Amino acid sequence: MDVFRIEGPVRLSGRVAVNGSKNAALPIMAAAILAEGRSSLAGVPRLSDVRVFGDLLQTLGCRVERDADGRLEIDATVIDNPVGDYEIVRKMRASVCILGPLLARYGRAEVSMPGGCAIGDRPINLHVRGLQELGATIHLKNGYVIAEAPDGLRGASIFLGGSFGSTVLGTANIMMAATLAKGRTVIESAACEPEISDLANCLNEMGARISGIGSPRLAIEGVPRLHPVRYEVIPDRIEAGTFMVAAAITRGELKLVNCRLDDMMAVVDKLRSVGVAVEPDESGCTVAGAEHIRPTDVTTQPYPGFPTDLQAQLMALLALAEGNSVVIEKIFPDRFMHVAELNRMAADLRKEGPAVIVAGVKNLVAAPVMASDLRASAALVLAGMAAEGTTIINRVYHIDRGYERIEERLNPLGAKIYREDTPAP
Ligand SMILES: CC(=O)N[C@H]1[C@@H](OP(=O)(O)OP(=O)(O)OC[C@H]2O[C@@H](n3ccc(=O)[nH]c3=O)[C@H](O)[C@@H]2O)O[C@H](CO)[C@@H](O)[C@@H]1O
Numbered sequence: 573m574d575v576f577r578i579e580g581p582v583r584l585s586g587r588v589a590v591n592g593s594k595n596a597a598l599p600i601m602a603a604a605i606l607a608e609g610r611s612s613l614a615g616v617p618r619l620s621d622v623r624v625f626g627d628l629l630q631t632l633g634c635r636v637e638r639d640a641d642g643r644l645e646i647d648a649t650v651i652d653n654p655v656g657d658y659e660i661v662r663k664m665r666a667s668v669c670i671l672g673p674l675l676a677r678y679g680r681a682e683v684s685m686p687g688g689c690a691i692g693d694r695p696i697n698l699h700v701r702g703l704q705e706l707g708a709t710i711h712l713k714n715g716y717v718i719a720e721a722p723d724g725l726r727g728a729s730i731f732l733g734g735s736f737g738s739t740v741l742g743t744a745n746i747m748m749a750a751t752l753a754k755g756r757t758v759i760e761s762a763a764c765e766p767e768i769s770d771l772a773n774c775l776n777e778m779g780a781r782i783s784g785i786g787s788p789r790l791a792i793e794g795v796p797r798l799h800p801v802r803y804e805v806i807p808d809r810i811e812a813g814t815f816m817v818a819a820a821i822t823r824g825e826l827k828l829v830n831c832r833l834d835d836m837m838a839v840v841d842k843l844r845s846v847g848v849a850v851e852p853d854e855s856g857c858t859v860a861g862a863e864h865i866r867p868t869d870v871t872t873q874p875y876p877g878f879p880t881d882l883q884a885q886l887m888a889l890l891a892l893a894e895g896n897s898v899v900i901e902k903i904f905p906d907r908f909m910h911v912a913e914l915n916r917m918a919a920d921l922r923k924e925g926p927a928v929i930v931a932g933v934k935n936l937v938a939a940p941v942m943a944s945d946l947r948a949s950a951a952l953v954l955a956g957m958a959a960e961g962t963t964i965i966n967r968v969y970h971i972d973r974g975y976e977r978i979e980e981r982l983n984p985l986g987a988k989i990y991r992e993d994t995p996a997p
Pocket residue numbers: 595596598665666693694695696697698699700734736738739740741742880881903904
């Protein structure tokens with residue numbers, strides 16, 4: 573099993589290109605199911621989540637391969653096994669978004685319930701209810717969601733709100749299903765995340781008729797069929813945010829290219845408020861750390877608020893601020909697995925329900941730590957680059973889910989991150 577050995581502290585400088593977005597690419601890969609034929613996607617990052625999703629599509633009957641230019645080609649001419657197998661689906665939450673497209677194209681889908689994971693409870697009740705409102709019958713058998721619509725789906729008005737805001741993948745699932753439904757669907761309280769807008773734009777390129785893109789009210793006029801697409805996914809705003817914090821926590825300076833600051837207003841605003849300089853330019857921005865980081869309060873929220881997927885990384889930075897900060901997690905109130913690990917590195921963090929009080933310390937100190945989930949692992953890499961000494965991060969397969977060979981991208985900028993193989997215990 574791979575571990576990271578990180579030597580710190582370092583100061584990063586240089587230019588780094590942000591990859592295509594994982595959380596846009598995965599639902600867009602699912603959208604390829606909706607059209608008979610071969611779709612071609614650019615900007616799909618080479619991540620373990622993408623490989624797993626490709627394996628899932630292949631089990632359905634699709635052919636998935638990279639072409640010579642690195643585009644991901646998905647041939648969905650044949651879908652002959654509309655089953656999302658437990659062994660694959662359990663690895664990744666996004667697998668659940670094959671449910672809507674399979675149901676719409678094939679009239680039936682059996683998809684294993686995605687398990688809970690280290691970031692807390694992750695129900696799919698809103699996905700199920702939305703699909704039922706489109707006319708599907710749904711029941712649970714042996715841990716599988718069995719969804720059927722032999723006579724097709726029909727448009728409906730669907731409300732997707734909850735106390736936490738909306739559901740991102742739930743919006744994706746229902747929007748995809750509705751593209752082939754008879755009549756008009758309106759999704760109220762739809763997720764407004766840029767990844768949902770990217771999916772909607774891709775679906776429209778496939779012949780769908782979706783309006784209200786980027787707003788909480790999506791209207792979808794059903795069409796009889798969609799066609800395959802050539803499409804390029806948007807840059808990953810979470811990877812970009814992670815690189816921004818990397819510049820800040822190492823008091824370095826990074827130029828980010830392929831970065832859409834317009835998708836990151838809350839992040840940029842928060843970083844500026846603690847003293848980090850973010851200067852936009854034609855292809856992205858330059859981010860420069862400060863010798864002194866100011867404390868702040870931050871609450872994670874649905875887009876356009878501060879994203880939960882950057883909460884752990886920001887907390888690593890605030891651990892070094894001059895004073896006390898408060899981090900409140902409103903989307904996944906238990907998403908704090910990084911707290912104990914950062915404390916092992918001499919941070920001073922105290923969890924109080926869905927909040928963490930961060931008492932800034934002068935220095936972090938290297939330690940052996942455990943990666944528990946994707947963004948918690950990213951926070952540990954960031955902390956490791958700032959800490960004095962040798963940090964060992966176990967279970968780095970979590971970080972490979974969402975960051976492509978992160979050590980090979982940070983080391984040319986001055987990081988000292990070494991991937992080492994340790995025998996399983
Ligand atoms: C692959 C992908 O894109 N994952 C992202 C997606 O996850 P995902 O789409 O799974 O997250 P959701 O937006 O669905 O979850 C938001 C909140 O809604 C609740 N909920 C969700 C569905 C449901 O049927 N019932 C329900 O109660 C969840 O428990 C959570 O409290 O959005 C999250 C919130 O921005 C991000 O952290 C994840 O990185």
